[in-house]
Amino acid sequence: MRTVVSVSDTVVETPSTITLRFPYAPSAEPGQFVMVWFPGDDELPMSLSYTDGVSKGVTVKAMGDTSRRVLALAPGATLGVRGPYGNHFDLTPRRVLVVGGGSGTAVLAPAAEGAIAQGAQVTVALGATRASELLFKDRLIQARARVKVATDDGSEGMEGYVTGLAASLLDQEPFDAVWTCGPEVMMRKVCAAASEHEVPVFCSVERHMKCALGMCDACALGPYHVCIDGPVFPAERLINSEDFARFHRDPSGRRVPFGGPAPA
Amino acid sequence: MRTVVSVSDTVVETPSTITLRFPYAPSAEPGQFVMVWFPGDDELPMSLSYTDGVSKGVTVKAMGDTSRRVLALAPGATLGVRGPYGNHFDLTPRRVLVVGGGSGTAVLAPAAEGAIAQGAQVTVALGATRASELLFKDRLIQARARVKVATDDGSEGMEGYVTGLAASLLDQEPFDAVWTCGPEVMMRKVCAAASEHEVPVFCSVERHMKCALGMCDACALGPYHVCIDGPVFPAERLINSEDFARFHRDPSGRRVPFGGPAPA
């Protein structure tokens, strides 16, 4: 069921982020993810940052051991890929606000491109810790999105969190939908801001994944399995959840607070 | 892989022969056989005596324990059926001599009908021990075959073996092909008679069968497996064989002479 592919191109997007392009035929929609096996290392869920045609791509942020090693991969490296899995963004809304925090933009970029190609007006609130970590800014501009930037340290655009930027955009103009991906505390804030204007929000959520087939229960989030019922959820499925932005499950299945102690 | 079917009709064809009709959808050609499971009893290879449409049929001659019990079956009896298996008669020759001995006619009748439907002239040399054992005489006449009869006891038609009848027909007129099924000694004689006139002969051969899938080797006949390479063989594959009309294999795989001692 896995296809072993050879990396055709690598692009270092930011000091901590790399895009791997590889030939992978199965068709995919923006929002879907694949399980990527880095042989000898882990197999990890990764959103497709390029969904069109055969040359798919994932954009990986160095987080832990495996993803740090991914940063060093070069063309010719072999990966095992399965998927795509999960649901995807509905690209029909006409005026979309995209709110991306850090590597969350990986999954939002192809969605923004897809919507624009269908005639939508897309505004992107792009956030990062600092200017050098802004992901896909040029790509989004080239796709004719209107890109607004916020950085924690003010090295580019607005100083502060992207949530503030998003809130002010929502105050200024009407949107038909908000798409967001990033840390759940960030997404919760985006949901709150959008709900004031009654704009529907779709959040791409991450949970620990093993099977990606709706079987092992690793990715359980309330009554949902993120791998098959998500990763894209309408805000109303999340905001009243006890877990959203508060708890996730570690690989043992223990419900642990975000940022809480690592399991034994 | 088996379909359990319910017998829709039974026709007692002769004192020792019964036709069972049952619904069975897979398409079949005249000459092919099915494996028929009589639950609680054996599973046996049986030529399809009716190949057209969904209402297939087999015509069973009481030989041993199981087939004797088959004679008592009534509509509503359940059977397991798998197949059809094996090759079939080529129905293109224009002038065909059909030579049927006893229950061998079961497989020849649908072939004769099929050829006639395609415009062939079919002559049938029909043999049996006695008049009451003549199989499918009326059916063949109704299909517009020219039917000639021989019985061992002279109770109908020519007195003597059907091989003599066939030989005189071959002497009298030209044929493009001979189809035959019956005891192998009979078929060997038919082959000999036809070869004098250089008419190609096709024999439907029986061997002990278990898998019917070309695996278990039970039906080995020289380099062939009757279940997948046959049951219909051109004479030239048989006449120089050491086994044809001389040896068969018992269920243990032992090569034993026809009519020889039953295995321990």
Next chain:
Amino acid sequence: MAELGVRLAGITLRGPFLLASGIWGESGESLAGAWRAGAGGVITKSIGAAPRLGYPNPTIEVYDQWGMLNAMGLPNPGIDEYPKEIEIARRAGATVIGSVFAGDETEFARLSERIEASGVQAIELNLSCPHAEGFGTEVGSEPADVERIVRAVVQRVHLPVIAKITPNTPDPAALAVAAERGGAAAISAINTLRALAVDVTLRRPVLAHGLGGLSGPAIKPIGLACVWQIYEKVRIPVIGVGGIRTGTDALEYVMAGARALEVGTAITFDGIGIFARLNQELSERLDALGYARLEDAVGAAHSPPS
């Protein structure tokens, strides 16, 4: 409509299809979801003494529609945390069976007491995981071990104890007989078959753990043989598991001797809606064959109509 409810080991199941251990079984909400989808009962993930992360990914390999290989490595939140999840499932009204795994009879007994206290209605002992060092088949392959473990548990709990048997054995009935002797109230058969996949391009096993367990349609014939053999040797009820995907699969198990059924891998292929479909299909099958109650068909193939 044929009656699908069964009595099993002293408990009443509203239907015969149980959620198999290890599928949708780590979180209480998932257990509740399987119950709401029509499961007759839900079996928890096998729970151990301490939280366990399981093996690294890749943990699974899928073979088209006929099978699946997994080596999850018995990840579980541990017995201290897990009762919270059971509580959620119970509040949803589910009949919950607690599954536990351990390395010896002392730990099995201790865990069983703990899980009993959490409000489950029966306890299934995982004596059969084929790929976890020190657990599963490693403690469940010898009849004497099975008997000793079951007895130790039975002496400490009041709930019915179900022994889940491995198919990686020459004689599954001997293991079942040992469990019965030890006091088991029922047998489940089977767990997965030890199996492996190799990626020839990468020159390594596909699963991070190497060896895993095969489940899904491909193991149904093996599960049926185990249930058949066990049914002939024990008096306690047998729960059939392995490759069940249709009502006909279920009925094969029932006629081979199963009184209830567990469903795992098929959920991956068909979604949780499979429980409703299985109830429907089995009921129709029974009706067509003239059975008023599922229980009447149990073991039917051992004395076929003449």
Next chain:
Amino acid sequence: MAELGVRLAGITLRGPFLLASGIWGESGESLAGAWRAGAGGVITKSIGAAPRLGYPNPTIEVYDQWGMLNAMGLPNPGIDEYPKEIEIARRAGATVIGSVFAGDETEFARLSERIEASGVQAIELNLSCPHAEGFGTEVGSEPADVERIVRAVVQRVHLPVIAKITPNTPDPAALAVAAERGGAAAISAINTLRALAVDVTLRRPVLAHGLGGLSGPAIKPIGLACVWQIYEKVRIPVIGVGGIRTGTDALEYVMAGARALEVGTAITFDGIGIFARLNQELSERLDALGYARLEDAVGAAHSPPS
């Protein structure tokens, strides 16, 4: 083109794909036919002391493309008649391996002597048929039994002795180690898995014998696990068997530790032409991965590239 010839247990095989015992193996002409079709060697049907009719039909059940169930019941012409068949295969130039089954070590030794005298090049002991009372798994499930039988044979014959191991065991490597200790020159793994099919309409097992053995693609993951485990514990070569249908299947077995392969059920699905195709596919696969010789890939998955 990668070199497919292998040395195995002192004999040289022109190619790694052997005809598995029980398929095309009752008649000498069929053995010769498999050889002409490209088999690297042909293994006879398992031969016993006396002619044996086998079980009544139905003897097989096919599961779509993923598996097959059989209970032939070890039909065979017996050791007195069978050498004639071997002679026919030998005259065709085939490398013939004689398979024998017996109920105890004395009979195994006697049959092995007889089959040695008939001119085979190696002897495979069927210690693993899962459905013949008194034979197969019934004598081959305990390491001590395996060791004793193999030793009794090895003491009486000069040919290399191959022990064919059952997968119906918690520890296939223990059986292989026992065989090695007894003097086996190679191990084949695996035979079929004990299995059953029930016809729910007829309320009875499908096979006349009830229990049978599962073969074909579905058992490949199980065979791979056995070969993997055995390879880690013995020094003698391992022959992989179970579900091989493509060159990739074969290479999985090779990388798991097999030096040669047996092919059975796939012949039913694909015809005897499968031997030519397998040689071709395996050779291409090896070329693509940069292996000059099949032997270089043996066990490769045990030490993956870093």
